[in-house]
Amino acid sequence: MRYYKGNLHMHTTRSDGVKTPGEALRLYKAAGYDFVALTDHYVYGEGGEAENGLLVISGAEYDTGTNVRDGIYHIVGLGMERDPGMVNTAKPCPQEIIDRIHQAGGLAVLAHPAWSLDTPEDIARKRGFDMLEIYNTLSGKPWNCRPYSGLIADMLAAQGIYYPLTAVDDAHFYVGDECRSYVMVRAEELTQGAILAAIRRGDFYATQGPEFEYRAELYSDGSGLVSVDCTPIERTTFFTDRVYTPDRCAVGRGLTHVEYRVKPGERFVRFELEDAAGNAAWSGYVVRR
Numbered sequence: 560m561r562y563y564k565g566n567l568h569m570h571t572t573r574s575d576g577v578k579t580p581g582e583a584l585r586l587y588k589a590a591g592y593d594f595v596a597l598t599d600h601y602v603y604g605e606g607g608e609a610e611n612g613l614l615v616i617s618g619a620e621y622d623t624g625t626n627v628r629d630g631i632y633h634i635v636g637l638g639m640e641r642d643p644g645m646v647n648t649a650k651p652c653p654q655e656i657i658d659r660i661h662q663a664g665g666l667a668v669l670a671h672p673a674w675s676l677d678t679p680e681d682i683a684r685k686r687g688f689d690m691l692e693i694y695n696t697l698s699g700k701p702w703n704c705r706p707y708s709g710l711i712a713d714m715l716a717a718q719g720i721y722y723p724l725t726a727v728d729d730a731h732f733y734v735g736d737e738c739r740s741y742v743m744v745r746a747e748e749l750t751q752g753a754i755l756a757a758i759r760r761g762d763f764y765a766t767q768g769p770e771f772e773y774r775a776e777l778y779s780d781g782s783g784l785v786s787v788d789c790t791p792i793e794r795t796t797f798f799t800d801r802v803y804t805p806d807r808c809a810v811g812r813g814l815t816h817v818e819y820r821v822k823p824g825e826r827f828v829r830f831e832l833e834d835a836a837g838n839a840a841w842s843g844y845v846v847r848r
């Protein structure tokens with residue numbers, strides 16, 4: 560098993576991106592990526608086998624909704640075995656998009672919910688999201704606003720809905736929105752089957768640079784310990800469903816180990832790390848079931 564670096568959301572000249580698929584693949588390959596998904600709007604990007612060390616997994620993004628009151632949803636399908644056959648003009652409803660991605664054998668990712676102003680209540684009514692983008696590069700400055708959806712994810716987690724969390728570029732313009740936010744997936748080999756199996760079992764984390772491993776122990780008295788070893792960082796925050804605890808943040812130079820003592824009553828913990836250059840990393844949820 561080893562870690563593979565991948566970008567799960569990007570656009571090309573097949574929809575509203577400025578690079579051709581070939582140019583985009585060469586650029587990510589040169590930046591050290593192991594795999595990518597070409598997720599053009601309503602254009603099914605086929606997967607294949609790794610070529611020169613770069614694997615393309617199948618993908619597409621399906622956006623729907625015209626105003627925020629009724630809900631705007633952008634949903635990325637990954638690892639589909641065939642084209643789910645949806646067309647842009649028909650604008651299927653979010654639940655139909657999720658279901659058709661699943662019928663084609665894929666995973667349905669809720670893209671940039673903060674940017675789309677999706678509410679936790681409305682998201683919770685949808686069945687079958689497999690993952691949620693906690694960070695989307697293009698949704699941030701200088702192109703946009705609201706790149707970070709951690710608050711929405713935590714509001715869902717507080718209601719007992721825990722989505723695995725990805726970070727992606729959503730690259731369109733390739734002027735700094737590329738090669739920034741990615742996932743590290745721990746898999747047996749660089750094939751679409753192995754990468755998707757690892758993602759399905761939650762064996763990945765989201766990052767812009769910091770790397771980490773962690774161990775979580777939850778004891779029967781309600782307490783627990785989350786213990787993180789990482790590349791040097793300056794800041795860490797542990798997020799839980801408790802509004803106040805005095806020890807959720809740590810700051811220091813070149814920290815390579817941080818810990819959090821879980822308090823009785825806390826049902827979930829996740830953490831974020833930040834290095835000296837401001838690059839973040841995001842864990843998934845540790846949950847007391």
Ligand SMILES: [Zn+2]
Pocket residue numbers: 620622633670671
């Ligand atoms: Zn989108």
Ligand SMILES: [Zn+2]
Pocket residue numbers: 568569570620729
């Ligand atoms: Zn997109």
